Amino acid sequence: MAPPELILTPHEMARADTATIASGTPGLDLMRRAGRAVADAARRMTAPGGRILVAAGPGNNGGDGFVAATALAADGFDVAVVPLGRIDRMRGDAAEAASGWHGEVVPAEEARFHEADLVIDALFGTGLARDLDGAARSLVEQIDAAGRPVLAVDLPSGLDGETGDVRGVVIKAVRTVTFAARKPCHLLMPGRAYCGPVEVADIGILPETLSAVSGQLFVNSPDLWRAHLPKPDLASHKYDRGHTLVASGGATRTGAARLAAVAALRIGSGLVTIASPPEALGVNAAHLTAVMLRGCDGPEGLYHILKDPRFNALVLGPALGIHANTRAMVAVAVQAQRSLVLDADALTSFEDLSSELHQAFRQAPTVLTPHEGEFKRLFSGHPDLLDPPSKVERTRRAAAYTGAVLLLKGSDTVIAAPDGRAAINENGTPYLGTAGSGDTLCGIIAGLMAQGLPAFEAACAGTWIHAEAGAGFGPGLISEDLAGLLPGVLRDLLR
Numbered sequence: 001m002a003p004p005e006l007i008l009t010p011h012e013m014a015r016a017d018t019a020t021i022a023s024g025t026p027g028l029d030l031m032r033r034a035g036r037a038v039a040d041a042a043r044r045m046t047a048p049g050g051r052i053l054v055a056a057g058p059g060n061n062g063g064d065g066f067v068a069a070t071a072l073a074a075d076g077f078d079v080a081v082v083p084l085g086r087i088d089r090m091r092g093d094a095a096e097a098a099s100g101w102h103g104e105v106v107p108a109e110e111a112r113f114h115e116a117d118l119v120i121d122a123l124f125g126t127g128l129a130r131d132l133d134g135a136a137r138s139l140v141e142q143i144d145a146a147g148r149p150v151l152a153v154d155l156p157s158g159l160d161g162e163t164g165d166v167r168g169v170v171i172k173a174v175r176t177v178t179f180a181a182r183k184p185c186h187l188l189m190p191g192r193a194y195c196g197p198v199e200v201a202d203i204g205i206l207p208e209t210l211s212a213v214s215g216q217l218f219v220n221s222p223d224l225w226r227a228h229l230p231k232p233d234l235a236s237h238k239y240d241r242g243h244t245l246v247a248s249g250g251a252t253r254t255g256a257a258r259l260a261a262v263a264a265l266r267i268g269s270g271l272v273t274i275a276s277p278p279e280a281l282g283v284n285a286a287h288l289t290a291v292m293l294r295g296c297d298g299p300e301g302l303y304h305i306l307k308d309p310r311f312n313a314l315v316l317g318p319a320l321g322i323h324a325n326t327r328a329m330v331a332v333a334v335q336a337q338r339s340l341v342l343d344a345d346a347l348t349s350f351e352d353l354s355s356e357l358h359q360a361f362r363q364a365p366t367v368l369t370p371h372e373g374e375f376k377r378l379f380s381g382h383p384d385l386l387d388p389p390s391k392v393e394r395t396r397r398a399a400a401y402t403g404a405v406l407l408l409k410g411s412d413t414v415i416a417a418p419d420g421r422a423a424i425n426e427n428g429t430p431y432l433g434t435a436g437s438g439d440t441l442c443g444i445i446a447g448l449m450a451q452g453l454p455a456f457e458a459a460c461a462g463t464w465i466h467a468e469a470g471a472g473f474g475p476g477l478i479s480e481d482l483a484g485l486l487p488g489v490l491r492d493l494l495r
């Protein structure tokens with residue numbers, strides 16, 4: 001099994017770079033490997049002899065550009081370098097790389113990017129320190145306006161490597177070659193939309209060096225959690241696979257709980273029961289077959305049901321209503337110390353999460369699944385959780401603060417554990433933005449926790465499996481389809 005893919009921040013990457021140089025690999029060697037990897041990609045993107053313009057910035061990203069230019073010219077391409085600033089002011093390895101270039105140099109104001117077959121963007125990489133303005137901004141705008149294919153070196157210039165935000169302006173690339181590991185901007189929105197496919201080139205930084213500097217941020221893929229997936233054997237029976245309880249809303253709001261319940265069953269929870277308000281029992285009964293049903297009158301009813309220790313995972317929130325009753329049910333659930341997924345109305349019912357809840361979250365595995373709006377409301381009293389520009393950092397801080405696993409939804413869903421581990425999901429599909437999709441996700445996560453997955457792994461696996469199911473279906477997807485798509489995804493995972 002492959003190790004989980006690490007994502008390194010620009011700061012961590014710089015530390016890996018420094019450690020590699022300190023252990024004997026000259027920085028110029030790293031730059032040469034980086035530049036050659038860019039040249040390899042450019043070669044695949046351009047017909048022999050084609051015109052390639054390399055926009056080279058003042059730092060090491062520019063240095064990579066000069067190495068690539070030199071390699072491509074040697075291969076017979078018609079290459080020119082368009083420098084930002086004076087080449088004779090470049091320093092260190094970048095100056096060394098630039099000194100190897102003896103070909104055409106075109107000032108930015110004379111560069112005819114629209115005539116290029118390929119533009120290599122080597123303006124700024126992980127060292128971008130502030131918003132682009134002046135000559136740098138003009139050059140980025142000039143390249144973008146030309147509309148020619150752009151190959152980005154490390155990341156599209158103008159992106160903040162850590163947050164994925166645009167620093168003033170940004171170049172839209174059709175492909176990006178990055179080095180040693182992907183950076184957060186390659187996965188977080190809006191950055192991801194500017195990168196095109198991202199290739200990770202090995203430039204000789206050892207995996208143990210990357211691990212040593214890693215802040216425990218991962219790509220959410222099966223490599224991160226596959227080992228935790230339950231595989232039923234001949235001796236196992238349904239009572240070994242947990243019992244998920246899903247609280248239903250009132251008579252006209254029962255569908256969300258059923259979506260969650262069926263998903264929990266499909267993902268493998270041995271048994272699933274819907275806890276229904278008395279007035280909704282009839283509606284629920286009319287729609288349920290394999291999922292069981294229990295009457296549950298508010299917090300007291302829930303308290304009584306949870307006296308049975310076999311209910312080991314619980315979903316609270318979908319269509320439960322935004323009121324004191326929901327808050328009281330959450331209080332009962334956390335007291336009962338079962339694996340818990342809180343979503344939608346269970347989150348919206350709280351203006352702010354009280355510290356008692358946090359203490360309780362620390363006692364049992366808990367997953368909170370807000371979208372950005374719910375997240376802002378939930379932590380409105382805590383600017384320190386809302387301020388960080390990085391979605392990863394916000395999610396991590398909220399997880400550390402609440403003691404729960406936080407799953408901050410979006411096309412770039414981030415999952416963070418209180419211990420600092422975090423993952424960015426990348427297999428999402430816009431088709432998942434459909435009514436009831438979040439309810440299904442809650443059911444999948446709770447169903448995985450019912451089978452013994454730890455909260456972080458359940459949240460990561462649930463997010464990925466949910467997205468994979470949606471992506472496999474494509475246009476026309478409605479939430480009722482999702483549970484039926486889970487067996488196919490599971491089959492592939494368990495093969």
Ligand SMILES: NC(=O)C1=CN([C@@H]2O[C@H](COP(=O)(O)OP(=O)(O)OC[C@H]3O[C@@H](n4cnc5c(N)ncnc54)[C@H](OP(=O)(O)O)[C@@H]3O)[C@@H](O)[C@H]2O)[C@@H](O)CC1
Pocket residue numbers: 013014016017030031034057058059060061062063064123124125126127128129130131132133136153154155179203
């Ligand atoms: N890490 C690795 O393992 C390896 C990394 N490699 C490569 O190095 C890259 C990182 O290099 P880097 O640190 O020199 O930063 P880079 O992105 O070139 O920019 C810094 C320059 O831009 C300037 N500048 C900044 N913001 C600006 C603005 N808004 N507007 C205008 N200017 C601005 C800044 O000026 P200053 O802030 O100092 O005034 C400085 O001159 C990395 O992305 C990868 O391509 C490879 O060679 C192989 C190994």
Ligand SMILES: [K+]
Pocket residue numbers: 061121122123124125152153154155156157
């Ligand atoms: K770049």
